[in-house]
Amino acid sequence: MVAWDEPLPYIGVTPFQLVSALIILIVGYIVAKIIVSIFKKSMKKSKLSPIVVEFLARFLAILLYIIVIIVALGAVGVSVSPLILGLSAVIGLILGFGLQDTITNLAAGVWIASLRPIDIGEVVEVSGQVGSVTGIGLMSTVLHTVDNRMITIPNRLVWGSIIVNYTRLPIRRVDVDIGVAYGTDLDRAIKIAMDVMKSHPLVLDDPAPSVAITALADSSINLQLRPWAKTEDYWTVKGDITKAIYEAYGREGIEIPFPQLDVHIKGTE
Template identity: 85%
Template sequence: MVAFDEPLPYIGVTPFQLVSALIILLVGYLVAKILVSLLKRSLRKTKLPPLVVEFLGRFLAILLYVVVIIVALGAVGISVSPLILGLSAVIGLILGFGLQDTLTNLAAGVWIAALRPIDLGEVVEVSGQVGKVSGIGLMSTELMTPDNRVITIPNKLVWGSIIVNYTRMPTRRVDVDIGVAYGTDLDRAIKLAMDLMKGHPKVLDDPEPSVVITALADSSINLQLRAWAKTDDYWDVKGDLTKGIYELYTREGIEIPFPQLDVHLRNE
């Protein structure tokens, strides 16, 4: 019968050391979970964004797990000093040759989580891609397009590009462009457009809607209907006004021209 303090065959570790290591792993795991939970609970009472709280919790958990593993290895008689030095050298090589982009994405993810130029559920344009933010991770950000495509963008591209947030503000201005023929009674055309916007139930009274002349184009005088609506109603209002102004001008005899080219032939 093997004594409790005698090394086991082939592995050179005593049963006491094995039991000690297992206890350290178990207790260390439980303590790490408790500490991470306490940290998250404390941070949630502050004004830190949830993503920052989650990131700090994961970082502390990884750090504690590494410490527990090192202590457990020391309990079975493994010298941890060379291990730490070896890990440091390996990490240095990896950082020097292969993880520049990873660290850049990680740092960008921290800034995104802290400053929140985008948030879950918002519709944004990032790096030329438009979609609803469905996930923000430490390394990448996911957008869901209207046709159910998932676009994954590295965080360094998110943080390093111009971000257009379409839904951050509670209201948006709806712009509808339309052209009328030269010779049109502009005052009448503008009044009809104003009546259309003011009669729409989802167009806000404040700011007041307006109609402006944007260009004297080659084939038309271009008008722009500008109406304010709640952000959630943006597309409904835009669709209704686009359809409504076309039908209204057609019914009222206001010509909506299209580009055309006059060709003159001469007989010689």
């Protein structure tokens, strides 16, 4: 007959302690799986991306398994206090040194996925790089540039820099700069520019287009044409208006000067 309270030879652990530890491991594993499953279902209702939910679920599962193992070791008489202190020290060293950048990137990735300052398919400027967002991962964000380059930016640099999102809003103002010669009838030049913008089918009536005098430069009076267009029509409108204003000024005899320098030589007597 087995004595449940008598320590077993060589290991010094009673059968009751072994059975208790085994039950703790089995029940703890089942409970951990249930908790992780509930956590994943609740997180899927949020706006977090699936990859972020999966990462958080795995992190929670590892944490719960460690707790179950520590409790099971305590059931067989092992002193868990030194173990907890040791694990805390190791985790602290890992987080403080080896995984500092990794943890920073992971945290930034969670914030990006949660707050969504950028999203897949949007054209953005991040850390001085401009491109279409093709991927937002836990560690990095990927941009696809117009000249067919793939740029991978660590998430800590994305979250820590100014983000310019060019396509999030439905309309954009198109700025077209052009210079006219000194002596030009500015009212006439502005009227021609307004007619060019208003005649374009993709230029919006509201907000209304406008023309601003931006500078009295060395060789020209600089104008800026400011039509508004749907975001997806931005580059089409910019190209068309630039071409149209150049042709219109040419037909109307309005000079578009190039940079020049006048040199006056005084004769000596």
